[in-house]
Amino acid sequence: MTTNIRYKSRFMKSEESEDKQYVGFATLPNQVHRKSVKKGFDFTLMVAGESGLGKSTLVNSLFLTDLYKDRKLLNAEERINQTVEITKHTVDIEEKGVKLKLTIVDTPGFGDAVNNNECWKPITDYIDQQFEQYFRDESGLNRKNILDNRVHCCLYFIPPFGHGLRPVDVEFMKALHEKVNIVPLISKADCLTPNEVKKLKDRVRDEIEHFGIKVYQFPECDSDEEEEFKQMDKELKECTPFAVIGSNTVVEARGQRVRGRLYPWGIVEVENQSHCDFVKLRNMLIRSHMHDLKDVTCDVHYENYRAHCIQEMTSKLAQDNRTDSPLPILPLPTPDVETERLIKMKDEELKRMQEMLEKMQQQMHEKDQ
C-alpha cells in the first residue's frame, strides 16, 4: 500500500542523516500502524436507492464476496404500499493481517411504493438512533467496549435512465446530508455512452450545487504530498459522481478471467477504467479515504448531533427543573427573555410607586406648614 511505503521512507531518511540528534519519535507512525492492526477496523456502509439499480451487485463487487445469498425480492403488487425497512449484514474480512468488520446497511423498499412521501424517514431515524446510542455509551461510566454502529458513508444510487436528479433523489439527499457522508453514484452505467456519461455527470453536479446538497468532499491534499498522489486526487475530484457498473459473474475477456457482463455486442469489464469508474470508487472508498470518512462522521456529523442534543436537553431542563438526565449537566445561568421582561416591569412599577409616595409625603408636609 502506498501509505506504508511513504512512512517507511521517511523513517529511513532521518536515520541516515542525523545520528546524534536522533530522538526516535519518527517511529510513531509505525507504532500506530502496529496497534491499529492489532485492534482491527470497523466500517459501516449504507446503500440507498430504488430497487433494481444494482446496489447488491455493486457491494458484492466491491468486497468480492456474496453478501446477498438468500434474498427474496418482492413482486410489483406487494410493493405498491411498501414501507422502507432497514437491514444489516455484518461480515468480518481479513487481508494481510488487517481485520475489517464490515457492516452493510441496506434500505429495501426505498422509492418503490406508489406514494413515496417521507420514505426517507426510517433511514434518518436509524442514523439518529445510532448516534444516540453512541452518545449514551460515550457519556456512560464504563467506556471500555463501545460499539461504534454509526453510519460512516452512504452510497446513493442515481438511476441513469433519466435526465438528472429526480425530486425523490433531491429530497433524500437534503434530508441526509447533515447526518452522514453522502457519495452519489450513477448506477448501471453500461446503458450510457461516454458522451452521455459526461453530460449526465455535469447535470447531476450542477443540480447538486443548485439545490445546496452537501455531498462528501474529498479533503485537500497537503502541499508536500507526492505529485502522483496529487494527480490521482485531482482526477478523483473531477470524476464525481462516479458512474459504476457491478457484476456478480466472472467472464473470460482478452485471455483473462475478470468480473464483467457478457453482451452479444461486447464484454463490459468492471475493473476497466475506460469502461466505468468502479476502480476509482473502490480506491476512494477502501484504499484511500475510508479513514477520512470515519473521521468526518466522528468530527462533524456526530458532533453536530451531540451539540444539538445537549442544547435541547438544557433548554428543557431550565423549563422543567428536572434532574433526571443521564448526564451530569449544570443548569446554565442564562435567563429567559420572558423572565427578564417581567423583572423589568416589576422594577418600573416599584420605582413609580416610590415616587408617588414621596410626592404625597411632600404634599402632606406642605399642608401641615
Added chain:
Amino acid sequence: MAATDVDIFSNEEKRNLSLGGHVGFDSLPDQLVSKSVTQGFCFNILCVGETGIGKSTLMNTLFNTMFENEEASHYQNGVYLRPRTYDLQESNVHLKLTIVDTVGFGDQINKEESYKPIVDYIDTQFENYLQEELKIKRSLFNYHDTRIHICLYFIAPTGHSLKSLDLVTMKKLDSKVNIIPIIAKADTISKSELHKFKIKIMSELVSNGVQIYQFPTDDGAVTEINSSMNAHLPFAVVGSVEEVKVGNKAVRARQYPWGVVQVENESHCDFVKLREMLIRVNMEDLREQTHARHYELYRRCKLEEMGFKDTDPDSQPFSLQETYEAKRKEFLGDLQRKEEEMRQMFVNKVKETEGELKEKERELHEKFEQLKRMHQEEKRKVEEKRRELEEEMNAFNRRKVAAETLSLSQPLKKDKDKKKSVNTENQSGVSFSNSKVMMAKANMEPLNCQSWWQAIQCCTCLVHSDAWRQGLF
C-alpha cells in the same frame, strides 16, 4: 360494420352458387384500398413512461425521422399529456400520425394520481368521437379521429420485475386502450437476465389480470408470425438516431467502449420485431380493435350512465327514440319544478322585504309624532313664559304708578332703596327707572329756570347726563 352484415346473412336462407365466368367483383378489395389510400390513414400512438426512458428517441427511430422534441424536466408538479400531429408520406400513402407524450410521469414523490390525466385524455378522445356520432348533422368520413390506437408502455430495465407504478397504471389502462409493454434501454440487460426478466413481467401481468394486446392469430396470412411474436412480448428495444460505421455500412447504433449495439440487429434487441408488428403487419388491426372493442365499451358505459338501455324491464326492445322522449319529458318536468321553486322563493323574499319596510315606516311615523309633541311642549312653555313676563311688566307698571304717588311725600333714602331694588330687576325696566327717577327729581328740586323752555332743556340735559342714568344722586 362487418359483424352485423354477417348476422343478417346467417338469418336468411342462403345458397352457394358457382359462377359460370369471370364477373369481376374480385376487384372489390382493390377498390376499397384505392379509396382508403386517397382518403389517407390516421394513427395515434400514446407513449407512457418515466422521463428520460427513451420515448422520443424510440419514436424517431421507428419512423426514421426527427420529430422536434425538447427534453422534459424532472420537476413537473403533475403528469400532463402532450399530443403532436405529423403528416408523413411513404410512396403514395399518407399517414396522419399523432404521438402523445406523457410529461412528468413517474417523477413525483407521490404517484397515486399519476394515471388520472392519462385515463382522462383517452376518455376525452372517445367522448369527442361519441359526440360527433350522436350529432344530427355529422361528417364522420372526414372527422379527424384522435382516439388512441396503441399505448406503448415503457418499462425501466431494472432486471427484477415491474415497478408498482407500472402495475397500477397498466391495470387502469388495459380496458381503454391496446397496450404493448416494451422494455426500454435494453442494452443494459444481458441475455440471460433478459429472459428471466421477460418471464417475470409476463407472469406478473397475468397474475394481476392485466390484458395486454395480443397480436391476432385468426387471420390466415399472418397467423404464424403473430403467434411467434406473441411469445416475445415484452419487446426489449434500443433506440438510436446516430449512425455508426460497422463493416462498410453506416447503421443506426450506439457506440460503447466495449462494443457497438446495432438497433436493427435482431440478436442485439427486439426493435425489428416491434417495427414489424406495430407498423408493417398489425396497424390496421389495432385501429379496428380500438373502434370495435374499446370504443364500443366506452360508448356502452356512457349511454347506460345516461339512462339508455337496449331492453326495458319487460324485455321488449327499446328504441333510442323512446328513451330519448322519456328523458326529455323528465327533464322538462324537472325544469318546471325548479322554476316553481324559484318563483316561491322570490315571492317569499318580496313579502319579507315588504314587511321590513312597513316596520321601518311605522317607526319613522312614531318618531315624527314624538318630535311634534315635543315641539308643541316647547311652544307652550315659551308662551307661558311670555305671559309671565307680561304680567310682571304690568305689575311693575302698577307699582311704578303707586310709587310715584307715594314718592311725592317720601325722603330721598327711600328712593335710593327703590332705585337699588329697581336696579336689581331685569334690564327691561331700566328706562322706566330712569324716567321715574327723573320725575322724582323734578318734584324735589325746583329748577332755577326763567322760562318753561329752559326748564325743559335743563330736564333734557339732566336726562342725557351719565350721572342721571346711573342714578347716583
